[in-house]
Amino acid sequence: MTPAPQAVPMPRRRSGRERLIGRGLIYLAATLLALFILAPIYLIAVSAFTPRESAFDFPRSVIPTAVSTDTILFFLNASGVIDAFWRSVIVALITLGLSLLIGAPAGYAIARYAFRGRGAYRLAVLATRAFPIVILAIPLAVTYRLWGIDDTVLGVALMHTALALPFTVLITSSVFISVPRELEEAAQTLGCNPLQAFVRVSLPLALPGLAAAAIFTWVLSWNDVFAAVILTLRNPTLPAKILTALTQSPIYYQFAAGFVMLIPSVVVIFFIRRYLLGLWGRVVK
Amino acid sequence: MAEIRIERVTKLFKGTRAADDVSLTIGDGEFMVLLGPSGCGKTTLLRSIAGLEQIDGGRIVIGDRDVTELPPRRRNIAMVFQSYAVFPHMTVFENIAFGLRMRRAAKGDIDRQVREAAELLHIENLLDRFPAETSGGQRQRIAVARALAMEPQVLLMDEPLSNLDALLRLEARAELKRLLGEIGSTTIYVTHDQVEAMSMGDRVAVMRAGKLVQVSDPLTIYDAPVDRFVGGFIGNPPMNFLPARAERRDGGRVAVLEDAGEVRLAEGEDLDGPVLLGIRAENVELVEAGSTGVLHGRVLVVEPLGSHNLVTLQVGAEQLKATTRPDHRLERDQEVGIRIDADRIRWLDAEREVAIGADAVAGPGAGLGPVTAEERDAGTPAAST
Numbered sequence: 001m002t003p004a005p006q007a008v009p010m011p012r013r014r015s016g017r018e019r020l021i022g023r024g025l026i027y028l029a030a031t032l033l034a035l036f037i038l039a040p041i042y043l044i045a046v047s048a049f050t051p052r053e054s055a056f057d058f059p060r061s062v063i064p065t066a067v068s069t070d071t072i073l074f075f076l077n078a079s080g081v082i083d084a085f086w087r088s089v090i091v092a093l094i095t096l097g098l099s100l101l102i103g104a105p106a107g108y109a110i111a112r113y114a115f116r117g118r119g120a121y122r123l124a125v126l127a128t129r130a131f132p133i134v135i136l137a138i139p140l141a142v143t144y145r146l147w148g149i150d151d152t153v154l155g156v157a158l159m160h161t162a163l164a165l166p167f168t169v170l171i172t173s174s175v176f177i178s179v180p181r182e183l184e185e186a187a188q189t190l191g192c193n194p195l196q197a198f199v200r201v202s203l204p205l206a207l208p209g210l211a212a213a214a215i216f217t218w219v220l221s222w223n224d225v226f227a228a229v230i231l232t233l234r235n236p237t238l239p240a241k242i243l244t245a246l247t248q249s250p251i252y253y254q255f256a257a258g259f260v261m262l263i264p265s266v267v268v269i270f271f272i273r274r275y276l277l278g279l280w281g282r283v284v285k
Numbered sequence: 286m287a288e289i290r291i292e293r294v295t296k297l298f299k300g301t302r303a304a305d306d307v308s309l310t311i312g313d314g315e316f317m318v319l320l321g322p323s324g325c326g327k328t329t330l331l332r333s334i335a336g337l338e339q340i341d342g343g344r345i346v347i348g349d350r351d352v353t354e355l356p357p358r359r360r361n362i363a364m365v366f367q368s369y370a371v372f373p374h375m376t377v378f379e380n381i382a383f384g385l386r387m388r389r390a391a392k393g394d395i396d397r398q399v400r401e402a403a404e405l406l407h408i409e410n411l412l413d414r415f416p417a418e419t420s421g422g423q424r425q426r427i428a429v430a431r432a433l434a435m436e437p438q439v440l441l442m443d444e445p446l447s448n449l450d451a452l453l454r455l456e457a458r459a460e461l462k463r464l465l466g467e468i469g470s471t472t473i474y475v476t477h478d479q480v481e482a483m484s485m486g487d488r489v490a491v492m493r494a495g496k497l498v499q500v501s502d503p504l505t506i507y508d509a510p511v512d513r514f515v516g517g518f519i520g521n522p523p524m525n526f527l528p529a530r531a532e533r534r535d536g537g538r539v540a541v542l543e544d545a546g547e548v549r550l551a552e553g554e555d556l557d558g559p560v561l562l563g564i565r566a567e568n569v570e571l572v573e574a575g576s577t578g579v580l581h582g583r584v585l586v587v588e589p590l591g592s593h594n595l596v597t598l599q600v601g602a603e604q605l606k607a608t609t610r611p612d613h614r615l616e617r618d619q620e621v622g623i624r625i626d627a628d629r630i631r632w633l634d635a636e637r638e639v640a641i642g643a644d645a646v647a648g649p650g651a652g653l654g655p656v657t658a659e660e661r662d663a664g665t666p667a668a669s670t
Binding site for chain 1 (some may be wrong): 356358362
């Protein structure tokens with residue numbers, strides 16, 4: 001979207017040159033910010049795809065001199081890496097599904113219904129995150145063994161869902177608050193029952209916010225090491241696998257691992273991004 | 286088209302009665318305006334008719350059906366919201382078609398009805414746009430078109446013009462009145478703007494504190510308010526109310542105003558004791574000081590308004606507003622005679638502040654005292670932007 005300067009009341013007319021400088025500064029800041037995030041990603045990618053020896057080159061060349069997939073293939077073929085990768089993807093997908101399935105209705109309830117103890121509930125949801133997970137580690141592992149879900153994909157996903165839910169609930173509740181209630185009421189006068197009004201009006205309008213919650217949940221699950229290490233042994237997720245197996249590995253394998261860790265997050269964010277920006281760009285208040 | 290019967294409807298909000306035992310019948314094809322200051326319960330009553338609020342007592346009948354327990358979608362109503370509530374993620378066409386699609390109307394019918402509704406409101410060129418690409422006035426039209434496309438038995442409107450700027454509102458008011466006159470649907474229209482109520486309604490129901498005060502045609506409400514509140518809320522300037530004492534004098538009766546003189550009562554008026562003299566500014570004539578049979582007063586302020594002058598006078602301990610021709614020269618502090626048209630006086634009981642002889646038509650909300658400053662603000666057009 002291009003900025004519309006006439007829409008903003010200005011104390012005085014700014015000259016063309018000032019505006020140009022202002023815009024230049026914004027682009028400069030955006031570029032620096034992008035570099036800050038993209039440069040390490042790029043360097044990891046370069047290191048992952050160059051021959052092993054050049055990982056120790058100094059000064060390091062920014063442009064890859066020789067491309068080689070040896071390192072990355074060796075890493076992927078190492079025992080259990082591919083399995084761990086898919087396990088991680090499945091865990092993250094289950095987490096994503098569960099936390100939206102449980103969190104979005106909870107957020108909607110907080111946003112729309114004035115029920116007894118709403119404030120306390122909101123606080124309690126957040127307070128669960130104030131509880132250090134380290135304290136829970138042993139009881140959790142024991143409980144998981146008792147239930148027979150230790151060392152399983154579902155077990156890790158449940159843990160991640162528990163970790164993500166408070167934020168999902170809070171994010172989605174603020175999203176639904178921003179959708180005017182009158183829109184749902186209008187839908188109801190036009191023939192919808194409350195569920196139809198939600199599905200046809202509130203849900204599409206809430207999509208950008210739900211996308212943000214989804215990205216957050218995905219990243220949380222994908223990055224989590226602690227819960228995964230506690231709860232898995234023979235069936236680790238990718239981060240757990242990398243942490244336990246690769247700490248002693250040479251640095252070029254670590255680069256390869258880092259690159260493999262990055263890719264799914266980038267892909268997921270790429271697809272969710274367009275919902276984040278809003279399908280119709282501007283929303284009427 | 287249908288008659289609406291509201292029977293003893295009560296709605297509680299956290300202990301206060303937003304609608305308090307309200308009974309009102311709206312005729313088939315009638316344009317009824319619910320008028321009152323903010324917080325008087327008019328919107329609550331409208332939302333109860335729409336089914337968006339559950340009522341705590343009474344019943345609501347639309348046509349021959351008791352709809353009290355029905356959800357909004359089964360009431361055969363359409364509603365225009367104050368915020369318009371157009372769906373931002375749908376084109377104007379889809380907005381107008383929304384209700385028809387929910388009804389699973391045939392595609393050809395949807396197309397035809399959407400275009401008809403759009404043409405009625407002159408927005409056929411906007412059908413492919415999203416609401417974000419339209420102006421406030423156009424969104425208001427979209428909301429009305431969306432309601433009309435449903436061909437509802439009853440059209441409910443909640444302050445549909447209050448978010449428009451003053452000039453546009455004036456235009457939209459006349460346009461809406463013409464449109465609804467053409468369609469002839471039963472309409473309930475909520476507003477706090479007394480000018481809107483006067484200019485649009487077949488009948489006006491004035492509400493206060495959850496109760497009906499008066500239900501009449503606009504001119505009766507204006508000329509014969511049932512109590513001091515209605516007289517003060519309707520009209521700009523509000524009706525003047527002067528305390529007086531009715532006495533027998535020379536075979537007839539007069540009302541004596543302290544330090545100002547006396548007014549001869551019209552034939553047949555049979556009053557005694559303390560009363561309130563209610564008179565509209567345009568029924569007060571300013572004449573030369575010392576004329577016979579007039580009250581005397583002193584000019585405080587003269588406000589030239591182009592079509593007329595608005596004059597504020599000191600009359601005894603009270604102030605009185607009068608309108609004069611624009612060429613009528615008056616100086617500040619000038620002493621004048623005030624001739625009051627005896628036939629146009631509205632006499633009120635001094636204690637209850639209810640019009641004498643009006644008990645039969647006064648609603649349960651009558652006689653709750655004069656308009657408060659807050660209520661007054663809500664009723665003036667200037668404040669309702």
